[in-house]
Amino acid sequence: MPTTLLQSDLPGLTLRHRGKVRDVFDLPRERLPADAPSGAALTGDFLLMVATDRLSAFDVVLPDPIPGKGEMLCQISNFWFEKTAHLLPNHLTGIDVASVLPAGVDPALYAKRSVVTKRLKPVPVEAIARGYLIGSGWKDYQRTGAVSGIALPDGLRQAEKLPEPIFTPSTKAAVGDHDENIDFDTMVKAVGPELAERVRDATLRIYSFAADYAAQRGILLADTKFEFGTDADGRLYVMDEMLTPDSSRYWPADEYEVGTSPPSYDKQFVRDYLETLDWGKTAPGPALPAEVIERTRAKYAEALQKLAGIVVE
Numbered sequence: 113m114p115t116t117l118l119q120s121d122l123p124g125l126t127l128r129h130r131g132k133v134r135d136v137f138d139l140p141r142e143r144l145p146a147d148a149p150s151g152a153a154l155t156g157d158f159l160l161m162v163a164t165d166r167l168s169a170f171d172v173v174l175p176d177p178i179p180g181k182g183e184m185l186c187q188i189s190n191f192w193f194e195k196t197a198h199l200l201p202n203h204l205t206g207i208d209v210a211s212v213l214p215a216g217v218d219p220a221l222y223a224k225r226s227v228v229t230k231r232l233k234p235v236p237v238e239a240i241a242r243g244y245l246i247g248s249g250w251k252d253y254q255r256t257g258a259v260s261g262i263a264l265p266d267g268l269r270q271a272e273k274l275p276e277p278i279f280t281p282s283t284k285a286a287v288g289d290h291d292e293n294i295d296f297d298t299m300v301k302a303v304g305p306e307l308a309e310r311v312r313d314a315t316l317r318i319y320s321f322a323a324d325y326a327a328q329r330g331i332l333l334a335d336t337k338f339e340f341g342t343d344a345d346g347r348l349y350v351m352d353e354m355l356t357p358d359s360s361r362y363w364p365a366d367e368y369e370v371g372t373s374p375p376s377y378d379k380q381f382v383r384d385y386l387e388t389l390d391w392g393k394t395a396p397g398p399a400l401p402a403e404v405i406e407r408t409r410a411k412y413a414e415a416l417q418k419l420a421g422i423v424v425e
């Protein structure tokens with residue numbers, strides 16, 4: 113049975129960060145199980161990342177959970193981490209979540225929605241790959257004919273497939289601000305040429321692999337955002353969440369039409385409903401009708417099934 117969790121409650125663990133969807137806890141080494149691998153394979157610090165069932169729309173966290181959403185998100189991420197492990201190492205450790213939970217916490221509530229990760233030094237950019245011209249990429253193109261400084265052919269239409277996938281980094285905005293696309297030179301100034309190139313190569317390699325994989329299952333991967341981090345030895349890992357509907361634009365291939373903006377895969381029902389309300393898109397968000405919650409839940413379940421082949425009842 114899927115579980116529902118709006119906010120983590122893990123007495124004794126230090127909350128490091130609460131995002132819109134995920135709660136991140138510090139995991140000191142002494143909390144790891146005695147049989148956890150040690151040595152070079154698992155040095156440094158660790159995190160417990162919990163995907164809750166919170167849903168955000170227009171950047172506001174809504175009061176109602178989507179039951180099981182965090183479990184589905186976490187499983188989609190885990191699926192892709194495993195599928196792409198041959199392309200780049202990732203932050204997962206394989207350490208059993210139940211083994212690090214405080215005594216008295218129900219493991220069933222956390223097991224499927226959480227991961228124990230290496231704590232890495234974040235590369236301070238959002239690494240975005242785009243295969244189609246949509247969202248902020250489409251806006252920038254209309255204004256300048258380029259996206260993140262990459263000049264594109266004239267006459268491209270909204271949602272059109274690009275001649276080849278492009279790497280369009282953006283800043284990681286502070287809370288409340290919006291991310292801003294930056295060109296590669298600006299990224300080079302921020303992180304140095306060598307790391308910038310490794311991140312660009314990894315982003316495009318993983319995007320192309322995932323886009324091919326999804327296309328074979330009737331889903332277009334229009335664009336996606338990765339986050340990368342480095343360990344004490346400077347080794348590069350993909351971290352955070354990976355290729356989820358929250359970090360990616362997935363489109364059903366059979367509804368794709370150039371010149372139109374395809375609906376959001378997962379949040380369309382919520383957005384359509386919210387547009388019927390007189391709501392200023394500032395917190396607190398409104399309650400959702402049961403039908404909107406269920407249809408949204410079903411979209412996450414569909415993504416998990418189509419991509420990872422995992423069926424949720």
Ligand SMILES: Nc1ncnc2c1ncn2[C@@H]1O[C@H](COP(=O)(O)OP(=O)(O)OP(=O)(O)O)[C@@H](O)[C@H]1O
Binds near residue numbers: 131136230233339
């Ligand atoms: N392995 C890791 N090591 C260190 N930091 C990590 C790792 N994986 C993810 N992070 C960081 O943890 C944080 C996760 O936050 P989360 O995505 O839940 O919220 P957010 O990015 O602040 O906001 P939003 O809800 O808009 O995504 C991010 O700052 C991310 O960069």
Ligand SMILES: [Mg+2]
Binds near residue numbers: 131
């Ligand atoms: Mg995030």
